[in-house]
Amino acid sequence: MALHGGSLWLNQSMFARKIRVEYEENGRRLPCPLKWLDSFSMRNFTNARVFDDTLPLVDGQMEIGKNIPLNQLREAMEDWFRKKSYLSKDARLLVSES
Secondary structure (H helix, E strand, O other), X not given: OEEEOOEEEOOOOOOOEEEEEEEEEOOEEEEOOHHHHHHXXXXXXXXXXXXXXXXXXXXXXXXXXXXXXXXXXXHHHHHHHHHOOOOOOOOEEEEEEO
16 A cells, blocks of 8 residues: 555545445435445455445445446345345335445
8 A cells, every 4th residue: 555645545546436325114214334334345245346346434334446336236235235134125225425
């Protein structure tokens, strides 16, 4: 990693977009827990390299690469969260750029 201005500088082009990841259940919109986001980002289950460029930050927030299609990301995350039983079948996942 390169130092920039005396501080650690990460490859900003890799994680160029900030997104919100929330789920809606029983009429309530809640941020996805960091545990869920970590589980998705650390597990290479899709064999789609495009999702390698995801970085969970805190509950409901991630940074992602500029080439990640939001709709595909939402579908892949929703599928994974349901497989892990994090997300009920009546809930829906919402992913949007911040």
